[in-house]
Amino acid sequence: MKKKGWKEIPIAGLITEAGSAAKYKTGDWRTFKPVRDEDKCIHCLICWIYCPDSSILVKDEKMVGFDYEHCKGCGICASVCPKKCIKMEKG
Amino acid sequence: MAKKILALTGDQAAAFAMKQIEPDVLAAYPITPQTEIVMNYSQYAADGLVRTEMIPVESEHSAMSACVGAVAAGARTMTATSSQGLALMWEILYIASSLRLPIVMPVVNRALSGNINIHCDHSDTMGARDSGWIQVYCENPQEVYESIILAIKIAEDKEILLPVMVCQDGFITSHGVEGVETLEDDKVKEFIGEYKQEFSLLNVDKPLTYGPLDLQDYYFEHKRQQAEAMANAKKKIPGIISKFEPLTNKRYDFIEKYRLDDAEVGILALSSTCGTTKVVVDELRKEGKKVGLLKLRFLRPFPAEEIIQALSKLKAVAVLDRSESFADHGGPVFNEVRSALYELNKKPLMTNYIYGLGGRDVGLSQIKSVFEDLFKIVEKGGPKSLVNYLGVR
Structure with missing residues (x-):
């Protein structure tokens, strides 16, 4: 996304739109990204409970992947996974 | 009325x-x-x-x-x-x-x-x-x-x-x-x-965040x-x-010039010292000495153009600083004023006086001594030292 210049943004760093935090993409802070072995995953959703950035994507009560636009790569999901099916890889 | x-x-x-x-x-x-x-x-x-x-x-x-x-x-x-x-x-x-x-x-x-x-x-x-x-x-x-x-x-x-x-x-x-x-x-x-605060935190119709x-x-x-x-x-x-x-019926500009337009030497100061300096300027003017004062009213924004214009024709200027910046290179006002005058081809000779720290009184005789120093500086073509301490023992 092309970043805006100083003349195009609200003064003082004001955020003038409510509920807009998701628009701030924090994924590029990441050094390591979580990668899941789908065959080993038992969909216990412990990763979903622990993720501090709501970056575990869930559909119909199943873990379906990661929101890489917001995942900062903290590695908590990999650490808490009881099946050790999440690995942290460069990127 | x-x-x-x-x-x-x-x-x-x-x-x-x-x-x-x-x-x-x-x-x-x-x-x-x-x-x-x-x-x-x-x-x-x-x-x-x-x-x-x-x-x-x-x-x-x-x-x-x-x-x-x-x-x-x-x-x-x-x-x-x-x-x-x-x-x-x-x-x-x-x-x-x-x-x-x-x-x-x-x-x-x-x-x-x-x-x-x-x-x-x-x-x-x-x-x-x-x-x-x-x-x-x-x-x-x-x-x-x-x-x-x-x-x-x-x-x-x-x-x-x-x-x-x-x-x-x-x-x-x-x-x-x-x-x-x-x-x-x-x-x-x-x-x-x-x-009217355009971005009011209490406006529930336009919720916003300060300081993210x-x-x-x-x-x-x-x-x-x-x-x-x-x-x-x-x-x-x-x-x-x-x-x-x-x-x-008063004009408050960024700066105030006091008997400065035809002056040969001048003092630049802030606040109450300007009142003291005006009295000395009047006394010395009676003796025929061409002295003046530049009172700096706004330090921020810094009125560089106005200062340049006001001081450009002077032969020597003393900047009075009522604070020390411990740079071994003069006080804050001196350095900003001197930097502004760098634009001039023909610059006045300049010197700095740190004075009045901790409420040390500055009287008419001390301001007078600064004007006397300025005339000596003009005569000798430069100040003895860039930074001086006025009224310290």
Whole structure:
């Protein structure tokens, strides 16, 4: 996304739109990204409970992947996974 | 109707201006020599003369924090401080200017500890000169009174939106009684108008966030906006002053030239020392010596062009600094003025005097000695030393 210049943004760093935090993409802070072995995953959703950035994507009560636009790569999901099916890889 | 002249100290003049402005919120903590401002205002509030919400906080850090919240909510807000109080406000000073909150704060200049000292020098506000606040320095209670009213209009201008410090010399001005011409209440209210916070925290129809995390990607853009706001202040202040002029019949520019146009040598000073210097200028003029004074009223925004224009024809200039920046290269005002004059092809000879620290009195004879030094500098083609200490043993 092309970043805006100083003349195009609200003064003082004001955020003038409510509920807009998701628009701030924090994924590029990441050094390591979580990668899941789908065959080993038992969909216990412990990763979903622990993720501090709501970056575990869930559909119909199943873990379906990661929101890489917001995942900062903290590695908590990999650490808490009881099946050790999440690995942290460069990127 | 003739203007009412009241006998007021600088502190009382500040409190009286604030009474006429009648801010929605005043959050302050008492500190010598600012105490009288808040004390007098508290009396006005207790007597029911103002409808201001007074917040007696537990420290200046809290005072400025309360001001930040109140202005962001949409209240016209003021405070006042001195010295250690200003130092304790430090981190919130930057937040107030960064969040573009038009707080007007009289500051009664007092030396910073240590050692502990309650008397005048400018080390408190000089340290805050990079905090993004507009700074006005006043010579006497009259200027204090009028500058505070003017500051409201400057701070709240939509293209400026910056906080303003209105500085006066501790005790010398703050506790010295002078006749102050005052305006009628309704004239003041009409001039300042109503404060309308465009980005009010209390507007539930337009919810917004103040002060979010701001990293490598946008922090710089917001600082660039702040720099532009100060440039806008530079552009717009003369117009705001013009609107104020018919009320006071006085012209408050960025600078004031006193018998400077045909002068050979001149002193540049701030605040009450300008009054002393004017007396010496008049005395020396009677002896036929071509001397003058340049009073710097606004330090922020820095009126470089006006200073260049005013000093360009002089042979020698002494800049008086009532604070020490411990650079071994002169005081803060000297360095900024000298830097501005770099643009000139033919520059005046320059020298710096650090003076009056901790309230050390500066009298007519000392100012006279500076003018005598300046004539010697012209004769010899340069100063003996770049930085001098006036009145130290």
